[in-house]
Ligand SMILES: C[S@@+](CC[C@H](N)C(=O)[O-])C[C@H]1O[C@@H](n2cnc3c(N)ncnc32)[C@H](O)[C@@H]1O
């Protein structure tokens with residue numbers, strides 16, 4: 001059982017009074033789970049009947065959608081990563097993936113429509129694992145089949161896979177996100193990510209010379225051997241490139257790996273987080289959430305309307321998820337290499353018509369939609385009570401009265417109508433997310449068998 005999760009005898013965990021639950025969360029680890037979506041994909045299950053996508057999308061707004069493509073390939077599998085990806089696939093697997101992506105896109109467009117997408121992202125895995133020609137074909141699918149036009153496009157890159165040719169193909173991207181993790185090679189070795197710092201510098205130079213896109217750099221803190229001084233060294237090295245954004249990820253490792261030194265490890269991450277937060281603040285970076293820091297002189301860009309809490313996401317490629325208000329769906333999910341490969345094989349063998357239905361996912365009733373809305377906003381810019389009430393027809397604190405405790409614990413404060421995390425709340429973000437999970441989502445997640 002996780003620390004701080006003891007049940008009162010005879011009372012199922014999910015039914016405990018919310019007051020004691022928050023207390024329990026606050027005496028446990030602040031590092032529980034990165035909540036960037038809700039419900040988590042380990043809460044997805046097969047539907048009793050396949051759900052036709054045409055009906056699933058019928059009531060969604062047609063003009064504010066996000067298009068996501070998942071590329072499930074990497075040059076190697078980093079020791080910390082549990083994203084859906086496979087390392088060094090055979091050449092024909094990538095080619096067959098692109099061919100099947102085209103089929104999936106055509107079938108999806110036929111039922112969901114080629115409506116106006118107001119955002120797109122190509123993630124993974126490592127999209128730049130593809131060759132320049134393959135990336136060109138992938139972009140062609142977005143443009144010609146899905147009808148994606150001139151909206152903001154974000155692409156994930158890894159240093160060793162980036163070339164000038166690929167960057168030229170990606171000139172349409174408005175945001176490029178480079179996974180660096182650390183500029184200190186022994187720290188990368190402890191993450192089991194063999195990456196040469198000269199490749200990182202080469203990639204940054206290419207990006208800044210040949211691209212006008214906003215640059216995001218991903219860094220990780222909390223790995224073995226990292227000290228406050230070495231973290232500041234990596235931050236300094238990153239800031240030389242004046243990235244518009246910095247994602248600072250606390251390291252998450254499968255629990256068993258760190259069993260025994262769990263508490264010490266928690267303190268290590270907290271110390272490093274505080275050092276980095278303060279240092280970035282003093283260098284003109286504004287904190288948007290626990291992980292996201294944005295260069296303060298980067299103006300607010302006028303973007304087409306899109307609200308993550310409410311608007312739909314169409315996902316393509318094995319490993320992608322899709323969201324409508326009431327239904328989230330995805331292909332199967334796994335972490336272990338053999339299971340990932342068999343899910344990819346399954347995807348490659350699917351008949352075209354199978355892409356017009358969803359087979360597994362999660363159905364969100366209104367209460368779950370409200371939780372999701374609050375989770376996504378509270379862990380980011382804050383939850384606007386007025387916007388919540390006009391979306392759901394009920395006041396925020398009536399729907400989720402437990403939010404009051406955040407104010408009494410000084411984890412959140414009202415700024416006008418918006419409930420926003422305090423600096424202490426930001427530190428506890430990765431515990432407050434799971435605290436807001438419903439008992440059903442929590443039960444499904446605990447019952448998920450890791451594979
Ligand atoms: C899809 S990757 C980025 C692009 C590319 N695949 C790469 O690694 O260079 C997403 C990011 O998530 C972060 N990440 C993944 N697993 C993590 C973990 N267990 N703990 C902390 N950060 C993690 C890393 O910073 C990584 O760069």
Ligand code: SF4
Pocket residue numbers: 073074075076077078081082083085124125126158179
């Ligand atoms: S961190 Fe990036 S490169 Fe490493 S395995 Fe995960 S997705 Fe692949």
